[in-house]
Each structure stands twice: as C-alpha cells, then as structure tokens.
Amino acid sequence: MxxxxxxxxxxxxxxxxxxxxxxxxxxxxxxxxxxxxxxxxxxxxxxxxxxxxxxxxxxxxxxxxxxxxxxxxxxxxxxxxxxxxxxxxxxxxxxxxxxxxxxxxxxxxxxxxxxxxxxxxxxxxxxxxTCAELERENIKFRLNSGRAQYIEHGGKLGRKAGSFKTMEQKKEEYKKVISNLRAGKSIRDVAKLNDVSVSTVQRLKKEFNL
Known part of the structure; x- marks a missing residue:
C-alpha cells in the first residue's frame, strides 16, 4: 500500500x-x-x-x-x-x-x-x-477598499484602548507554552500540547527570546 x-x-x-x-x-x-x-x-x-x-x-x-x-x-x-x-x-x-x-x-x-x-x-x-495569487490580490484590494471607506465615515481601526496584554499577563497565560519551549520542544509539538496555534507559539518564542 x-x-x-x-x-x-x-x-x-x-x-x-x-x-x-x-x-x-x-x-x-x-x-x-x-x-x-x-x-x-x-x-x-x-x-x-x-x-x-x-x-x-x-x-x-x-x-x-x-x-x-x-x-x-x-x-x-x-x-x-x-x-x-x-x-x-x-x-x-x-x-x-x-x-x-x-x-x-x-x-x-x-x-x-x-x-x-x-x-x-x-x-x-x-x-x-497564478489564479490563486490573483484571487488573493483581489481579496486584499477589497479589504483595503472596505477599510478606507470605514475610516472615511468615522470608523477607527485597531484594538480598543487597554486591550493589549502586558508581558507579565502573557507570561502567566502562556506559562505552559513558555515552559515547553524552554524544554526544547518543537513549535508544532508545543502548539499541539497546549491547543494553541503555531503562529501563537512562534510569536511567544520571539517575544520571550526562547
């Protein structure tokens, strides 16, 4: 087989x-x-x-x-x-x-x-x-156009004030992820063990210099 x-x-x-x-x-x-x-x-x-x-x-x-x-x-x-x-x-x-x-x-x-x-x-x-690339560019154009129109009508982009997490908050929330990374586990394994996305693990690895 x-x-x-x-x-x-x-x-x-x-x-x-x-x-x-x-x-x-x-x-x-x-x-x-x-x-x-x-x-x-x-x-x-x-x-x-x-x-x-x-x-x-x-x-x-x-x-x-x-x-x-x-x-x-x-x-x-x-x-x-x-x-x-x-x-x-x-x-x-x-x-x-x-x-x-x-x-x-x-x-x-x-x-x-x-x-x-x-x-x-x-x-x-x-x-x-090539078709996939063109479609992705079309989606990006529509999103940017929508954002521009939203701002033009008084809308504001970005997170609300006070919604950003401090490093200490992240350290507490993702302590198991950080511990696994320090133990030398791969990004993919850490993501699976902690039920988080690979991109989250990548970001934490970079932010905490692991």
Missing part, C-alpha cells in the same frame, strides 16, 4: 477557521485510493506569509522527502505557497524527490504511474497558482 501525508492550512490563527474539513475530505480520498496515511500536518498561518515563515509546511515537505512518502495530499494548490514562484519551487522539490501531489479541488495528480509529471502538469500548476 502506498503511503500518504496530509497537509492542511487555514489563514485565520483564531478558532474562527479549522482544518478539520480539509483533513476529513482528504482522509476520504486516501481511503478511496487505498493509501496509508502516515502523518497529518495542520497549520494556521496567513496565505500572505512566505514559505520560510510556514514552519509546518517546511516540516511536512522535509518529512515527505526524508521518509520517501509516495503522495502528498492537499485541498488546494494555494496551500503550498503565497505566489506562483513559491508554488512552483515547492512542486519542483516534490518532483525531484518523486513525491506525487494530489490537489483535491481540481482532482489533479502531479505524477503519472511512471513517476513522471503528467503531460499537462506544468501548464496546470502554473495556471492554478
């Missing part, structure tokens, strides 16, 4: 978005395709972040390559990079390591039965990644 890894990502670092639906849908595909899932990587990080700022994606790709995983499963191509250049770089890493890629949204497989890119793979990947 071929081995598979799932990578799921949502942009919101709060509980407003969850990777649960992505993971469940990809699990169903793996069962249908008779694939053995060896690991699941879940990340909460903005789609505008560079790949080097996505520690779970980096860990996922390294795991797939080091363990010679047969196929990486993800819901959309945009999960693999913030722009077409990063997506293509990620895809090239997978091709070089002979790791197949399944994209659920387009029902697309990167490699054929001989482990080579399918005939239309390069065109498909370039087109999908």
């Amino acid at each position: 071929k081995t598979a890894v799932i990578y799921a990502r949502v942009s919101s670092v709060t509980d407003r978005q969850s990777t649960e639906r992505q993971v469940n849908d990809l699990k169903k595909y793996a069962e249908f395709a008779e694939l053995q899932i060896t690991n699941i990587f879940e990340e909460k990080v903005s789609g505008a972040k560079r790949n080097e700022e996505r520690p779970v994606l980096t860990e996922c790709l390294d795991f797939c390559i080091a363990n010679k995983v047969d196929i990486l499963l993800t819901s959309e191509l945009s999960r693999l990079g913030r722009n077409s250049f990063e997506v293509l770089e990620t895809v090239k890493r997978l091709i070089d390591a002979k790791v197949n890629l399944y994209i659920q949204k387009e029902q697309f497989l990167l490699l054929d039965n001989e482990g080579k890119p399918s005939t239309f793979a390069p065109v498909m990947i370039a087109t999908l990644s």
Whole structure:
C-alpha cells in the first residue's frame, strides 16, 4: 500500500477557521485510493506569509522527502505557497524527490504511474497558482477598499484602548507554552500540547527570546 501525508492550512490563527474539513475530505480520498496515511500536518498561518515563515509546511515537505512518502495530499494548490514562484519551487522539490501531489479541488495528480509529471502538469500548476495569487490580490484590494471607506465615515481601526496584554499577563497565560519551549520542544509539538496555534507559539518564542 502506498503511503500518504496530509497537509492542511487555514489563514485565520483564531478558532474562527479549522482544518478539520480539509483533513476529513482528504482522509476520504486516501481511503478511496487505498493509501496509508502516515502523518497529518495542520497549520494556521496567513496565505500572505512566505514559505520560510510556514514552519509546518517546511516540516511536512522535509518529512515527505526524508521518509520517501509516495503522495502528498492537499485541498488546494494555494496551500503550498503565497505566489506562483513559491508554488512552483515547492512542486519542483516534490518532483525531484518523486513525491506525487494530489490537489483535491481540481482532482489533479502531479505524477503519472511512471513517476513522471503528467503531460499537462506544468501548464496546470502554473495556471492554478497564478489564479490563486490573483484571487488573493483581489481579496486584499477589497479589504483595503472596505477599510478606507470605514475610516472615511468615522470608523477607527485597531484594538480598543487597554486591550493589549502586558508581558507579565502573557507570561502567566502562556506559562505552559513558555515552559515547553524552554524544554526544547518543537513549535508544532508545543502548539499541539497546549491547543494553541503555531503562529501563537512562534510569536511567544520571539517575544520571550526562547
């Protein structure tokens, strides 16, 4: 039985978005395709972040390559990079390591039965990644336009006065996270152990110089 890894990502670092639906849908595909899932990587990080700022994606790709995983499963191509250049770089890493890629949204497989890119793979990947990048820019434009209109009509952006937490408050609230980081645990493990987002752990690690 071929081995598979799932990578799921949502942009919101709060509980407003969850990777649960992505993971469940990809699990169903793996069962249908008779694939053995060896690991699941879940990340909460903005789609505008560079790949080097996505520690779970980096860990996922390294795991797939080091363990010679047969196929990486993800819901959309945009999960693999913030722009077409990063997506293509990620895809090239997978091709070089002979790791197949399944994209659920387009029902697309990167490699054929001989482990080579399918005939239309390069065109498909370039087109999908460019479309995703354009859509992200359109969303950013609409958000900025909405903010400008809100301010024009007297609205104020940012947190309310007094809503910022002091370092002491953070130290108390996230004492277990800080303790785990000081113990040398990975960012991903700390996030799972404390049921917080990876980005929260990253921020605390930076703020407390851990």
